[in-house]
Amino acid sequence: MSDRLAVRKTYKLYLNGAFPRSESGRTYEVTDAxxxxxxxAARASRxxxxxxxxxxxxxxxxxxxATAYNRGQVLYRVAEVLEGRHAQFCEEVxxxxxxxxxxxxxAVDAAIDRWVWYAGWTDKLGAVLGGANPVAGPYFDxxxxxxxxxxxxxxxxxxxxxxxxxxxxxxxxxxxxAVVVTSRDRPLPAVTLGEVLATxxxxxxxxxxxxxxxxxxxxxLAEHDDVDAIDLTGAPADRAMELERLAAGSIKRVVRPPxxxxxxxxxxxxxxxxxxxxxxTVWHPMGL
Amino acid sequence: MTSTQPRPTxxxxxxxxxxxxxxxxxxxxxxxxxFVDGEFVDGSGTPFTTVNPxxxxxxxxxxxxxxxxxxxxxxAARRAxxxxxxxxxxxxxxxxxxxxxxxxxxxxxxxxxxxxxxxxKPIRESRDVDVPLAAAHFFYHAGWADKLDWAGLGPHPLxxxxxxxxxxxxxxxxxxxWKVAPALATGNTVVLKPAETTPLTALxxxxxxxxxxxxxxxxxxxxxxxxxxxxxxEHEDVDKVAFTGSTEVGRSIAxxxxxxxxxxxxxxxxxxxNIVFDDAPIDQxxxxxxQGIFFNQGHVCCAGSRLLVQENVHDExxxxxxxxIGTLRLGDPLDKNTDIGAINSxxxxxxxxxxxxxxxxxxxxxxxxxxxLPERGYWFPPTVFTDVSPAHRIARDEVFGPVLSVLTFRTxxxxxxxxxNTTYGLSAGIWTEKGSRILAxxxxxxxxxxxxxxxxxxxxxxxxxxYKQSGYGREGGRHGLAAxxxxxx
Numbered sequence: 088m089s090d091r092l093a094v095r096k097t098y099k100l101y102l103n104g105a106f107p108r109s110e111s112g113r114t115y116e117v118t119d120a121x122x123x124x125x126x127x128a129a130r131a132s133r134x135x136x137x138x139x140x141x142x143x144x145x146x147x148x149x150x151x152x153a154t155a156y157n158r159g160q161v162l163y164r165v166a167e168v169l170e171g172r173h174a175q176f177c178e179e180v181x182x183x184x185x186x187x188x189x190x191x192x193x194a195v196d197a198a199i200d201r202w203v204w205y206a207g208w209t210d211k212l213g214a215v216l217g218g219a220n221p222v223a224g225p226y227f228d229x230x231x232x233x234x235x236x237x238x239x240x241x242x243x244x245x246x247x248x249x250x251x252x253x254x255x256x257x258x259x260x261x262x263x264x265a266v267v268v269t270s271r272d273r274p275l276p277a278v279t280l281g282e283v284l285a286t287x288x289x290x291x292x293x294x295x296x297x298x299x300x301x302x303x304x305x306x307x308l309a310e311h312d313d314v315d316a317i318d319l320t321g322a323p324a325d326r327a328m329e330l331e332r333l334a335a336g337s338i339k340r341v342v343r344p345p346x347x348x349x350x351x352x353x354x355x356x357x358x359x360x361x362x363x364x365x366x367x368t369v370w371h372p373m374g375l
Numbered sequence: 376m377t378s379t380q381p382r383p384t385x386x387x388x389x390x391x392x393x394x395x396x397x398x399x400x401x402x403x404x405x406x407x408x409x410f411v412d413g414e415f416v417d418g419s420g421t422p423f424t425t426v427n428p429x430x431x432x433x434x435x436x437x438x439x440x441x442x443x444x445x446x447x448x449x450x451a452a453r454r455a456x457x458x459x460x461x462x463x464x465x466x467x468x469x470x471x472x473x474x475x476x477x478x479x480x481x482x483x484x485x486x487x488x489x490x491x492x493x494x495x496k497p498i499r500e501s502r503d504v505d506v507p508l509a510a511a512h513f514f515y516h517a518g519w520a521d522k523l524d525w526a527g528l529g530p531h532p533l534x535x536x537x538x539x540x541x542x543x544x545x546x547x548x549x550x551x552x553w554k555v556a557p558a559l560a561t562g563n564t565v566v567l568k569p570a571e572t573t574p575l576t577a578l579x580x581x582x583x584x585x586x587x588x589x590x591x592x593x594x595x596x597x598x599x600x601x602x603x604x605x606x607x608x609e610h611e612d613v614d615k616v617a618f619t620g621s622t623e624v625g626r627s628i629a630x631x632x633x634x635x636x637x638x639x640x641x642x643x644x645x646x647x648x649n650i651v652f653d654d655a656p657i658d659q660x661x662x663x664x665x666q667g668i669f670f671n672q673g674h675v676c677c678a679g680s681r682l683l684v685q686e687n688v689h690d691e692x693x694x695x696x697x698x699x700i701g702t703l704r705l706g707d708p709l710d711k712n713t714d715i716g717a718i719n720s721x722x723x724x725x726x727x728x729x730x731x732x733x734x735x736x737x738x739x740x741x742x743x744x745x746x747x748l749p750e751r752g753y754w755f756p757p758t759v760f761t762d763v764s765p766a767h768r769i770a771r772d773e774v775f776g777p778v779l780s781v782l783t784f785r786t787x788x789x790x791x792x793x794x795x796n797t798t799y800g801l802s803a804g805i806w807t808e809k810g811s812r813i814l815a816x817x818x819x820x821x822x823x824x825x826x827x828x829x830x831x832x833x834x835x836x837x838x839x840x841x842y843k844q845s846g847y848g849r850e851g852g853r854h855g856l857a858a859x860x861x862x863x864x
């Protein structure tokens with residue numbers, strides 16, 4: 088052990104490719120599993136959430152318009168940079184979730200592998216989920232998956248990195264942009280993930296990470312007319328119904344929260360990709 | 376009508392002799408009950424009448440299902456699901472659906488006449504579009520029943536259980552087919568509520584179910600108005616809700632199922648852009664514009680109600696369009712020569728009138744052909760608004776009637792921006808001779824169905840459904856099955 092005094096990090100929001108404090112000036116204390124002080128995280132406000140939606144909408148055309156191959160490479164690059172920060176994530180996950188170092192390592196390994204898994208999906212979705220429709224007429228009729236748009240994600244409260252990656256990566260792989268409200272009590276790995284995204288060729292605004300309280304920010308996102316879908320996985324159990332009701336106002340696609348937070352190490356299949364994909368059908372004429 | 380101008384240089388049109396389809400092929404009973412557990416039973420609510428919108432003649436009196444009636448129907452559906460339909464060999468489920476498809480074909484003319492009587496749509500459409508497509512939908516889904524493992528929706532997908540389905544009045548039988556066929560093919564049972572202004576073909580369909588020896592309780596039909604629909608949607612033992620109708624009702628349904636485990640699909644309103652580029656074959660495009668907005672009196676959620684025409688061909692397109700509209704024949708829906716039938720209800724007619732008046736008040740220019748309207752019944756002439764700005768209500772609100780709003784654009788980018796400038800996203804049309812342009816524009820439109828050099832085409836193999844506030848979920852094709860399967864991915 089060196090007796091050098093450590094340089095501590097200020098944990099801020101990740102919004103439109105930058106790391107601002109909350110416009111509200113608010114912070115809250117983040118502690119480790121035993122209650123020891125870890126950091127003061129920014130406590131995102133309604134205004135931060137609205138700014139994040141504007142950023143995500145602005146980034147949508149470029150991200151959804153990128154080739155699937157390009158999106159795959161950018162996402163794979165994220166995994167590479169994640170790997171480089173492996174030790175840091177292990178420390179943050181162990182502290183925040185109160186895990187042994189070996190279990191923290193397993194969670195970080197799984198999170199990076201999950202990211203790689205989704206990176207490989209970008210250029211397969213069209214083939215797996217799309218197809219040609221043999222209509223009774225002189226048309227080449229085909230259906231393809233397209234991103235839904237701006238997705239609000241209330242990230243899992245317990246699994247601060249693997250859970251977060253498990254809900255965020257599929258949103259991005261499909262070509263959506265995201266506004267994420269992180270785990271309230273365990274937000275630090277999310278902020279570090281923001282640093283990874285900022286240095287991984289992911290365009291600013293594609294992912295916006297808000298540390299704070301899903302119960303406070305969730306309703307603003309659920310009723311926001313420029314949010315196309317909302318994942319309620321990390322919503323407080325007693326608020327989920329209210330959030331789903333608010334989301335009905337603009338006919339948002341809603342992923343309901345599970346009864347309890349699932350085991351994120353299980354194979355997710357396509358269950359987190361398809362809720363944030365639309366199917367477009369095109370009737371192209373045939374003729375001489 | 377506020378302004379009727381003479382037909383612009385109308386070409387000589389031969390007068391047609393009346394060619395009415397005989398209504399003797401169909402027996403309309405003086406009253407109908409509910410179809411529950413394989414039997415026609417009385418409803419506990421106050422019966423309502425259904426009228427022929429072309430004549431205002433009362434066709435029949437129809438039962439109203441109360442909460443208790445809906446509960447009986449759901450219990451019948453649950454029993455049928457648990458005891459008969461769920462455990463049945465998938466191939467046999469498929470055979471029942473094939474039977475239904477064949478019965479619909481056999482009795483096609485009867486269904487077509489009844490549909491035109493109850494809905495007001497021209498017999499040409501009910502005969503050539505609604506009924507054949509309904510039969511095709513059952514035929515298509517029949518084949519899926521024993522092939523679901525290959526649908527790419529996960530291994531051994533399972534049915535959800537009881538599906539509560541609420542359908543609109545614009546395509547009564549076809550919307551029934553879109554809902555019932557995939558639900559049954561995937562092993563679910565259904566409680567279906569037809570629209571209160573068009574219940575008759577659904578009740579005739581109940582008779583088809585009996586002729587097919589479909590086990591009791593697999594299909595239940597409960598008639599009534601909004602309260603009956605609400606009872607279906609809110610019933611605790613319904614596993615799946617499927618709704619086609621207005622965005623406003625869709626919102627309330629989404630709110631009603633919030634916090635439950637019910638699965639939901641919504642097919643809601645639209646305000647589709649029909650984009651005509653200057654290289655489009657104008658005559659063909661004009662036919663497509665007419666088909667896009669005047670098909671079924673414009674009572675089509677995916678109607679091409681916003682014409683976006685490239686500025687340099689605007690005058691030519693509009694002149695040609697007006698000439699063509701001048702030859703459309705409005706009148707008796709049962710006449711085989713009729714192009715435009717009756718508006719489905721007095722209520723809908725009032726809405727169309729109101730929005731058209733708003734269009735004029737906001738400064739758009741209304742054009743209607745010289746067109747005699749029958750004295751009785753609900754009628755609205757084909758209407759074109761030019762000089763429409765994107766902010767006008769007739770460019771934003773769904774009229775659900777034969778009212779076209781014309782806007783212009785100069786560049787492809789502007790066309791895309793204007794087409795996407797809506798809270799809806801159900802459908803769109805593109806008219807151009809250039810295949811690469813079709814694909815490039817289609818790629819950028821935020822709409823679930825894009826027709827190129829055609830419009831309002833439907834096929835059971837082709838997934839249909841919206842983006843944004845036009846709803847979620849797809850009907851038709853492999854994708855449509857997902858709405859009725861557990862864990863479908």
